[in-house]
Amino acid sequence: ERAAMEDxxxxxxxxxxxxxxxxxxxxxxxxxxxxxxxxxxxxFKALYEVLLGASDGPRFGGFVALYGVEETVALLDRGLRGDLVA
Known part of the structure; x- marks a missing residue:
């Protein structure tokens, strides 16, 4: 999962x-x-769990388009560092 998220x-x-x-x-x-x-x-479940704390969510492309590409990169950085783990 980590390698895919880094990619x-x-x-x-x-x-x-x-x-x-x-x-x-x-x-x-x-x-x-x-x-x-x-x-x-x-x-997609892995993305939602790491980034949003849920096992499902919106279509991820739609989320990125709405949230912003740069903002999603920052969110991925936080997720990869473990900052989003509850």
Missing amino acids: LRGRLASWDGPRDDESLQTMVFAVGKEHGFEPLRAW
């Missing part, structure tokens, strides 16, 4: 593509797939 963080930090929910969702989906999450729901 996602890096891709978001250098993201120069469209910032709409579908484009971001496709990229997040690709990260999970490339890191072998099967089913992919497990990837």
